[in-house]
Amino acid sequence: MESKKCFHCGNKCEADTITINEKSFCCNGCKTVYEIFSDNDLTCYYDFQNSPGAIPEEIKGKYDFLTNNDIVEKLIEFNDGNIQVVNMYIPHIHCSSCIWILENLHKLQKNITTSQVNFPKKTVRITYNATNTNLKEVVLLLSSIGYEPYISLEDYEVGKKQVNRSLLYKLGIAGFAYGNVMFLSFPEYFEVSEFWLEQYKSVFRWLMFAFSLPVILYASQDYFVSAYKGIRTKILNIDVPIALGLLVLFIRSTVEIVFNIGTGFFDSLTGLVFFLLLGKFFQQKTYNFLSFERDYKSYFPIAVTQITKDGKEENTQIYNIKKGDRLLIRNQELIPVDGILINGNAQIDYSFVTGEANPVSKKSGDKIFAGGKQLYGSIEMEVLNSVSQSYLTQLWSNDVFQKDKNSTFKTLTDSIGKNFTIAVLSIAFVTTLFWFFYDPSIALNVFTAVLIIACPCAIALAAPFTLGNLLRIFGKRKFYLKNATVIEQLATINSIIFDKTGTLTTNKENNITYDGIALNSEQKSILKSSLRSSNHPLSRMLYTSFKNEENISIDNYHEYIGKGIETSYQQTTLKIGSSSFVQDKSESTNLDTSVHISINDVYKGKFLFKNAYRKDVEPVFSSLKNNYELAVVSGDNEGEKKYLQNFLPSITTLLFNQKPEDKLNYINGLQQQNKKVMMVGDGLNDAGALAQSNVGIALSENINVFSPACDAILDASKFHQITNYIKASKTAIKIIKYCFLLSLSYNVVGLYFAVTGQLKPVIAAILMPLSSISIVLFTTIATNILGRKIK
Incomplete structure (x- = not known):
């Protein structure tokens, strides 16, 4: 009796197979997941890949510890009482079906608002309404559909110890296979008959086949997956000809060995995969290195205003902030660390974190979280934890609030890759058709040879190496x-x-004069304290000019972007800003750069700024x-x-x-x-x-303002x-195009041998790795020379 496979997980079904809607399931767990997806109209999950799921584990009572608020607080990234955000490591994430279902959790649980998958790290970041559900329920939902998270409480971080080393493993396997296959191919290259005895020839060839199997089945699988997804979405990406070339290389080489026709192209196959993975590994290491060297993290924010023990305000480097420090957060500033609100009217915009635009009110003693933006005045807070730069870094690329500029932008590799794919396939079919009528015996050889030699490995390497190195520079x-x-x-x-x-203009150099009715000491203190909360360059300049006035606690603060500030203190109302904003009609035609003030709707005067241009x-x-x-x-x-x-x-x-x-x-x-x-x-x-x-x-x-836009x-x-940065970017594109031309020259030479039916293993073995190595050397040297021109 033929055994059936489980429709959900792909495991073999035993005799007691469970069947629903003519679909077989190996256990009640898989059946239950299928029913959940069916009830919520999510069966598209199975369209992306056959049997993509995992058997849900028995988890009864396993996550009861998530009802402990102390533990939950250490696991979640954000919590304002209503909305919580948690980032969880999901080991089972492996394909497009996983991404699709995990980013549609809101259809399974209405209290989940958003969920975003980081596929390389196998994590999902979930935002949910904590008043109607809790972390335990979210984890149980994930587990019930076969995506049980890995939760480590040892250091209160999620999945950090689960390092994805798959690329390193693939590179190692491809390199090992490439070296051995090349060694076994030497006698064939040089036709050394005394070492290439008939009794060893087949052994050597089958050894090459054995070394190539893990390369084609494991090391190169990412290219086949990418090509498949591209074809499904009707996009001819650069991985389509790569995958096609690898497949043809393997099939043709296997046929040659099976029928004892020749040694095949296993050397080219393993070498191609090795150099492609080497390029990807270089790109990955470059980006990891850049996280330290380009060090943009210190700009989130670049500086923090720390209130010292003697009451002074100092700009402090973000890395130097530690638990117990007291910080001043001005209007529109980003909160860089978790802390406790000490005083001030906290109206915090957490849309960077949650996507919710409504500001959250906090009172003295409440906990406030990194990533929020303070609205309407300044607040003082005490630091609970040192800055989490990796968390702030997420805000820069968070899709919750990012406008997708790249949706309509087509990269150079994508553009050329599509045209290259069409050209290669056209040449392959046209030349095959010609040889089919002229000499049918070599038509198939010509078809496979074109796909082998025209593989766009150099094109695939050019952009990552060039742009990655320029990012570092x-x-x-x-x-x-x-x-x-x-x-x-x-x-x-x-x-x-x-x-x-x-x-x-720069606020490091300025000349400010006052033209108007003299202000008394109390009015100056109100003015200074009002300016203290603003981050506008003119406000900061004016605030700095008040050296001796005392800061007081403002009752109400509101900043109208592009207009001015309105504040109150006891019975005094103050307006600071443009002439029209403070309602001084007689001064509306004055064209000086100035900040006007009125107290209790009585115009007092203006501060004139002599702008210092860079x-x-x-x-x-x-x-x-x-x-x-x-x-x-x-x-x-x-x-x-x-x-x-x-x-x-x-x-x-x-x-x-x-x-x-x-x-x-x-x-x-x-x-x-x-x-x-x-x-x-x-x-x-x-x-x-x-x-x-x-x-x-x-x-x-030196302003503590971060714009994720x-x-x-x-x-x-x-x-x-x-100007030099723009020129360097243009030159980088030229370098990539030169690489494409260099790659094209290799392809033209190789295609000559391919379309004429003269392609030999030794030619492919020389041309393919040579093109990859030369591209890597050229891009590295060219970008380093380019970098030296930028002082």
């Missing part, structure tokens, strides 16, 4: 990019927009004017328009009195004209514009290098 030059795709997008830019205040602004604009459309879009008035007209190139568009939404709309308008826009701002009022632009760069000086962070001291 940029990081050393204090230009921190979110990912390698940003380099490609940077190379396409043809329009650049700059914010003015805090971007073209010394490199003029040379930067001069270097960009010939190749880019330039604009300065500012929320300030036109007080310095004439100065900038004389200071900047005449082609520069100058726009003033622009609200944050005006900046965003201006960028959108340019994009409607097919412009590729780069926005450079300070990350304060520019978050929308940074998100809308093709490349958003946040300039960071940006694609890159530029240290203010490297402002003068903007």
